[in-house]
Amino acid sequence: MKLSELSTETGVSTASLKYYLRESLLAPGEPVTRTQSEYGPAHVERVRLIRALVDSGGLSLAQVRRVIDALDSPTVPRHELLGVAQEALMEAEKFDEDAEWTALATAFVEQRGWRIEDGDVLLPQLGAQLKALADTCDVGGRETLDRWADAAEIVAASDLDTLTGDDAQALRTAIVGTVLSDKVLQTLRRLAQQNRTAQLYEAARGSDGDSDQ
Amino acid sequence: MKLSELSTETGVSTASLKYYLRESLLAPGEPVTRTQSEYGPAHVERVRLIRALVDSGGLSLAQVRRVIDALDSPTVPRHELLGVAQEALMEAEKFDEDAEWTALATAFVEQRGWRIEDGDVLLPQLGAQLKALADTCDVGGRETLDRWADAAEIVAASDLDTLTGDDAQALRTAIVGTVLSDKVLQTLRRLAQQNRTAQLYEAARGSDGDSDQ
Numbered sequence: 001m002k003l004s005e006l007s008t009e010t011g012v013s014t015a016s017l018k019y020y021l022r023e024s025l026l027a028p029g030e031p032v033t034r035t036q037s038e039y040g041p042a043h044v045e046r047v048r049l050i051r052a053l054v055d056s057g058g059l060s061l062a063q064v065r066r067v068i069d070a071l072d073s074p075t076v077p078r079h080e081l082l083g084v085a086q087e088a089l090m091e092a093e094k095f096d097e098d099a100e101w102t103a104l105a106t107a108f109v110e111q112r113g114w115r116i117e118d119g120d121v122l123l124p125q126l127g128a129q130l131k132a133l134a135d136t137c138d139v140g141g142r143e144t145l146d147r148w149a150d151a152a153e154i155v156a157a158s159d160l161d162t163l164t165g166d167d168a169q170a171l172r173t174a175i176v177g178t179v180l181s182d183k184v185l186q187t188l189r190r191l192a193q194q195n196r197t198a199q200l201y202e203a204a205r206g207s208d209g210d211s212d213q
Numbered sequence: 214m215k216l217s218e219l220s221t222e223t224g225v226s227t228a229s230l231k232y233y234l235r236e237s238l239l240a241p242g243e244p245v246t247r248t249q250s251e252y253g254p255a256h257v258e259r260v261r262l263i264r265a266l267v268d269s270g271g272l273s274l275a276q277v278r279r280v281i282d283a284l285d286s287p288t289v290p291r292h293e294l295l296g297v298a299q300e301a302l303m304e305a306e307k308f309d310e311d312a313e314w315t316a317l318a319t320a321f322v323e324q325r326g327w328r329i330e331d332g333d334v335l336l337p338q339l340g341a342q343l344k345a346l347a348d349t350c351d352v353g354g355r356e357t358l359d360r361w362a363d364a365a366e367i368v369a370a371s372d373l374d375t376l377t378g379d380d381a382q383a384l385r386t387a388i389v390g391t392v393l394s395d396k397v398l399q400t401l402r403r404l405a406q407q408n409r410t411a412q413l414y415e416a417a418r419g420s421d422g423d424s425d426q
Contacts, residue, residue, distance in 0.1 A: 048349060114404055115411040116404055117407075120404075122403055122407075125400055129400060133390065136261060136390075137390045137393070139375055144375060148394070148398055148401055151398070156405035156406045157360075159402075159406055159409075160410065160413060162352055162357060177350045180352075181342075181353065181361070182402070183342045184339065184346065184353070185361055185364070185398070187335055187338055187339045188362055189369055191329055192366050194327075195328045195369070
């Protein structure tokens with residue numbers, strides 16, 4: 001299909017498509033004439049991936065580039081792809097590394113029995129996030145962390161179960177799915193909070209006989 | 214304390230503090246002379262809140278304003294504060310409302326038995342997020358959604374348990390804690406994925422006798 005047809009098929013303007021081509025986010029089409037190239041289903045899929053990561057995943061184009069570089073890299077062993085893409089996503093977030101909190105995060109992960117490689121960038125990241133929580137609102141004690149980790153294990157098990165086969169497509173699904181479903185999980189958490197708040201408020205109203213407001 | 218001391222105490226530059234004052238994110242100090250005001254512990258706390266929301270929560274100053282407006286509003290009944298602040302945070306995210314997917318999200322929430330008010334902004338948001346997932350990577354079927362909701366219930370129960378008492382301070386903790394701990398949960402999910410990936414990879418290596426790479 002022509003560039004204009006790729007635009008119609010994906011709902012992305014030709015100006016944006018040309019930008020993706022210039023930035024090598026999108027592979028060039030097959031040249032047909034001096035001014036025209038032919039695009040195929042792989043281009044449609046790649047454009048949809050870019051838009052999904054930007055629109056729904058909330059990633060910047062710089063972050064999209066990192067994910068795509070990881071996906072396209074032939075030197076990354078397949079079983080490491082998920083980790084590499086995760087690190088690429090994380091790199092964009094700035095945080096102040098704190099040795100004490102990194103050690104605390106590492107100790108927690110070890111106590112859970114999680115197999116995480118030494119020096120994983122996620123460990124100082126987790127440490128910095130826990131430090132921010134402790135500094136600001138005294139949340140994130142051991143009991144809370146354990147409940148969060150329980151929830152994370154449920155989600156991660158589900159994540160890996162949705163990987164049918166172990167081909168690159170499945171891993172791509174896992175990466176994109178993780179970015180997009182982070183948002184779903186945030187929304188579900190807020191809905192579940194509202195549900196629980198409503199329950200607790202009703203219970204309080206019932207017990208103190210407050211009839212209005 | 215003087216503005217310069219507030220700066221030292223919080224590690225935030227006087228230029229930024231003046232900006233917060235101009236933007237009414239921070240209440241004016243008590244005037245002492247024509248050019249000097251006195252700031253107190255409430256100012257320190259507010260500045261720390263702003264920085265935590267920006268640095269660790271990843272919020273824009275516009276989003277911080279919405280949270281602070283909700284926190285400071287005397288017309289918001291206390292039990293609705295969490296919901297109002299959640300909506301304020303959500304408003305900044307753009308999404309295309311889709312009636313069919315909103316209905317699907319609403320039906321799911323009802324089937325879970327969650328008590329959510331009609332017209333809650335989170336429902337079209339959840340619908341749009343589920344649509345993006347389905348469009349992009351065929352993830353988010355009923356079984357997956359149920360596992361995610363199980364995880365969300367664990368987290369929400371923990372969230373509400375950390376609210377000791379029902380005063381404004383506790384709700385503030387809940388709101389700030391939710392924003393910051395969203396990040397912690399994302400990181401824990403990725404660590405749990407790596408753990409699970411390592412386990413599955415080891416299992417696959419063991420079963421097919423593949424000795425290297």
